[in-house]
Amino acid sequence: MKIVLENLTKIFPSRDKKAGKEVVAVNNFNFTIPDGKLIGLLGPSGCGKSTTLYMISGLQKPTGGKIFFGEDDVTELSTENRGIGLVFQNYALYPHLTVKQNILFPLQNLKGADKMSKEAMLERAYEAARLVQIEELMDRKPSELSGGQQQRVAIARALVKMPRVLLLDEPLSNLDARLRLQTREEIRRIQKETGITTVFVTHDQEEAMSISDMIVVMKLGVVQQIGQPQDVYDSPANLFVAKFLGTPPINVFSGRVKGEKLFIGEEAVLDVKGVKDQDVTVGVRPEGFVPDENGPLHTIPSNVEVMGRDVSVVSTHEASLNPQVRSIINSDHKVDVSAGVVRWTLKPHKVFLFNKDTEERILPEEA
């Protein structure tokens, strides 16, 4: 089921009636979510992710714009009639019911023509349980389950009605690091097996990048960029997106273009054909540095962190807009911190130039 968001907008009235301003939680969101894909809705806390999800679910009414499921305008449709499955951060299971009863619950509430026989309901419940691999836990109470298992039950409960659309709001936030990794792979597997169009909300860029077919990066209610994770990483539309994606984060310098050369500090570090003279903000991905004793850029190293396969060189530079410059290099390279200086060449495709005022990317230009 494709989902079309058309000029979707949500404005909350001010909480403080006297002083406050209204909040534009979602501002003119336009996107067609392709059928059968997993979309990662990504951005810092408060950027409007949950509000977008709640509007798709029908839990919140848009202030403006429309939502279509396939060709159907569902903007005015109630949550129950949208055919969605919802999973929240806190599993929200009924504590006094067993796992089986929790999963059966949405089916028992079906009315009229949708009403199911007891056998049919049980079959469905076991099918959903199998999908999330909790069949052997069906007679336990939620309190007898780990966080990861509880979240699987919540997902099974969301799937049991065979929704047209699956909506997940930070479903992994309450899990510890290991379970988070494991459960996100599970969610990806289930999504692929069922082919249900899925919107997955998270503030964790790595999580979104790792499982999404496409990501949507939001900031203050405004969509910044939509694309395949690797494309957005390789080709960020602006400084915000460049900074939001990637661990360790992108290094940011103030720089200057003069005579088609990019200067960081006094050093001409890269040829930038076709860019006119101007002050710029420069982003360099940590993996964009190559140690090179004749390289044009120098930094002052403070330490080297061994990370197994790679080595992370921490250094400083007077034009860096962050306290530290982080370079990730292959552990085959030797970097001598005691020398007091490291020289680098930059990989051109790992360097982005941004307009100093608008922070929009100016190089490389969009293909």
Ligand code: ADP
């Ligand atoms: P996210 O899920 O990305 O953290 P939300 O969608 O929850 O962000 O919130 C977006 C903005 O809307 C925030 O500024 C938040 O404070 C505001 N907001 C969310 N819900 C309400 C509400 N019910 N009333 C007023 N403001 C709200």
Ligand code: MG
């Ligand atoms: Mg939220």
